Amino acid sequence: MIPRLVLAALVLGSLAALESPLAAQVQMPFLMGGSDGISVSGAGELSARPNLVEIDLHVAGKAELTGDALVKYRDAKKRVLEALDKLKLKGLSSDELGLTISAGTGVEQQQRMMNGMPQAPSKTQIEVSCTLRVRLKDVRDQPPEELIKTVGKLIDVAQDSGVTIGPSPAQVMMNMRFGNYTNNTAPVRFVVSDLTELREKAYELAVADARSRAGRLAKLNQVKLGRALSVQEISVAGEQVLTNRIPGTVQSAEPVLQDEDDTPRITSSALASIPVQVKLMVRFAIVAPEPATAQQ
């Protein structure tokens, strides 16, 4: 039992250290395969304006007859797509994600259920629905006011078409009911999707930062810094979902519905420069002191 407890404590400790990189500078080495050398974290951060805007629309058709539900779904999707097309916005595209056919009761029945009320006789309702993800590309160079205006147009058109912005009303109600107040339901997301080059730069900055920190420690300890023995990524922009720490940034327990395209990206619910950050843990060797004493 004891070894297991120790192991658990170590794991928890390591997770806590992940949340606090500075504190990890002295605690992390055992994770890096040895205790020799100087272990430091290094962070590299750039910021970039979003180059993509995404809006999720809930498109649904609900009816007792599946045929009716399909017609309603077909027309709802058609009307919103036609309305979006009429905007003739450059870089606008849309994808249908997660088409589902579900059966259940109406919102009214769900309310009754949750309140322990007797169920009224009701017919099963079939809902055909999908998330329609609307994308507006190449927006980095647009002035914020203009971009917000364009996003407003998209939202207006969607609302005029009668579709729901964000998740379905039933999902919102369930979220509220069960205290799931995470704001991953933000219907409009600002995305940095061209991460590769930015991330390379962030890596360079992180490595330089780590070497600088390690150099400082070596100097203070009157040792000479050697080569890097090991490097570990603590966090890399775009590889962990939604970890940005700026006000209004989406902090999600659950990922939003993912695209088939798994290109690294960073998402924010706020229109602002988005940090592209890389954090590394680097262990440097300590160059052994001159063997002068031994020769004497």
Added chain:
Amino acid sequence: MAVLALITHCLRSRRVRPARLLVAILVASCMGRMPLHQAQSQVRVFAQFTPAAQVDASKSPPGFALPSQSADVKESLEEFERLAKHEQWEKAFQALEVIAGKTTTGFIDRGDGVLVPSRLLVRGLLAGLSGAGKNAYRLFYDSQATALWDKAEGAAELENLDKIVNNHLISSVGDRAADRLGDLYFERGDYEQAASAWQALLLYCPDSKISKAQLLIKVATALARGGRASELAAQQQTVRERYANDSVEIGGRRVAAVDELTRLAALAGSDKSAVAAAAPLPEDFALPTEVTPLWQFTYQSKPDPTSSHQPFAIQDIYGRLRPNDFTIPAAVDDKRVYLNLFGVEMAFDAESGKLLWRSGKLHLLQFQQNRQNAMPERYSIFSTGDRTWSVLRDPQQANQGVGFGLVVRDAATGKEIFNSRRTLSAWSILGAPLLVAGPAPTEAAPPAGRNDSPAPMLNLANGFADSAGLFAFNGDSKLVGPAIRLTDAGNQKSSVFTHTPLDVTRFHTQFTVKLDKAQADGMTFTLQGAGPTALGNRGVNLGYGGLAKSVAVKFDLFNNGGEGANSTGLYLNGAEPNATSSVDLTATGIDLHSGHPLQVTLDYDGATLEASIHDTVDNKSATQSYMVNIPQIVGGPTAYVGFTASTGGLMAEQNVLNWVYAVGGPAKPKPNPADTVYVAASRTGQGRELALLALGAKDGKLLKTITLGNYAVDQNQVYGDRVAQPTLLLNGDRLYVDTHGGALVSLQPRSGTIDWGTLYDTAAPMTGYYYDYQPPQLGISGPLRAGGLLFTKGMRSTRLLGLQAEGPTLAWNRPVSKTAVLIGADDERLYLGGEELTAYSLKTKELLWATQLPRSAGWSVPLLTQHRIYQFTSRGICEVDTATGEVLKIFRGADLDAFGGTMFLTPQTIVTVSNLAVTAYPRTPKNQQAQTP
């Protein structure tokens, strides 16, 4: 043989009991809605009904109960069937006596989901007896029947005849009694009962020596008088098939039965289907282009969720606002806009927005509605031009237990004419009232929240300056400034007609003519089926004589042959408008030569053309009425409409200054002392029962109470939910009531006799409340006729029913959204509103398209025109193409804080009514619509 095979098929299906099957055939026919052969052909449909015992578990318990018969009636019925099968006649008839002795208001399930009065069952059972059974019956009961026949004189005549027809129709005097009973009713003007008596004779007394053809003509005459066109058409078919060579005696002369029926059909317009006979849809109109309204009256600011001090901030029991599940009841007429603000009625001038009158002060409403029992659904208002009809309660006593009354006011002044809360305090009114004009009922008055104003097809009230492309100018006609000039020299002839034909089945039109230097000859207003370039002859012919397929009203300046030098009159098919049929105007004070602008108004209701000439300077008027079947003469429901004129040796400068033409105008009921207003009601404090009250339209005096049945849920115990509001529809001489609690009832309004009722599946209202309960955003709509069917949709039902009312047989029983409301129909599609707009094929019942619009206020019904649906939503007025469901345009307007609401049209304005404001926008004339994107 075919019928036999059909019956055999039904029997083999084991879904209909043999005796019930036969009764079903006979009862269906007996109810006078179709000939026997038609009833037989529909037995197959009866057999497909789901009997009550096979109701699936997901169905709700019945929400409404029609008056039912006691268990011993049902037992007696089974006893009769059993004994008759064994030819134990005496005992069998004794069993029937139990049924006959019971109240005649009880209903029995016909076995196919339709409930019929038990008295009809008895009649049907007797008629279905074998020859031996009938002989036995006569043996036992002829003496009783004969005694009644002998006593059928004087004051007791009708009562005794009625007993014979109901209980002893197959006796040896039954046929004579039925015939005489029909005569009696007919003489009294009760055509529905007359037809019923004669039809009973035709169906149940096949051995009668009374001429079948003569009886059919009698029935047809009663149907024609009752406006039951579709049934009359069925009668025509029967006569053509079976009595093609028979003659009948009419007014002392013998005529062919077929010819007489054709004449009656022309009188009643039975060549049109029920759909065509319905009021035509308004013309499409262009949405405003300017956001700034003509005027706006705001009765509350944007709802503030933190404030409970809003005048109409309706809350639930927990104090939470329910802002968007109601709309303020409103109505319009040509001149005014009316509101019923929780009991405070207001009238505004439609064009200027000037407050004309109000029944109380709005501050009386402060804090009165801040409770869950505001019940906005219970208020309504509609206008009949000279009166407003509102259902309301005292605005200072907005408590659950306070009853609602019908308040009738003078539309111009707001002066109260009567208030049923004072005269009928025991009754609380439910739903919007229905006014039935005169002895011949007209179309149903629209429920509150629906447009009841005809939309002009032509609106050139300001002259013809912008009329390019609308008219064909023929002969010497031309446009001079904003006026049409027909002639201005001698020996001219001219005509001006619309390029496209207009609906002439029912219309209202008004134009102003000015005849200067008026010597000769005159002009006409003409409707014709020849074409837009039609032109008659000059001189005495007024540019009209010689036009085939035409109807004209003349304004004759010259005395050619004794008509006088100042005359009017109606002329048909290009007849020379000379002295024949001419009416001299001299005695009326109207002088066509005066040079004054003369305003001419023509109203056509499908049978009568009323023509009025008003001298706008001398303020004198003259009115003539002409009986004419315009569609028949012009060759269809549409015609080219316009003016003709001519001169001869003498001249006249004949000008038309302006013109408005609207369809459906005269359909609005105009109350007169003979009218009746029908309202659904329950006794104050008795929220289960439902009755139909017939009130005198003049004074609100209670004329008749018709018990409809009982709601399963006491409507006074409905908290946090909406109370059922029955809706009424008059079609022909039948009144249909949807209780919106699970039943549709057909009845004869004048006699109060219920023909049948059918129950539909519906959810029950919430009688309790709990914190998270968000009631669905309900709406309500009345039954409507489309595609030859009667459609209805209960307010909490997920079923759309379509019934062949003559029978009745169930043709549609289709799932739809619970919040769906019936908007209307055209020839191809039935349109529903609610949380989404939908269109269903009238032929295939398929859902053709669905359009989700931004959320709108509950209890509002979109506006349907010929090719568009307009819905006032929370994000503006959406204009939707009825063919595809595509949203063509959204007009944001000046009331965007509201949750949407209802739209109305007046001749000059588009009016929107929300929970915040009433707003009027200028209405774009038709001739500018084409330029509007």
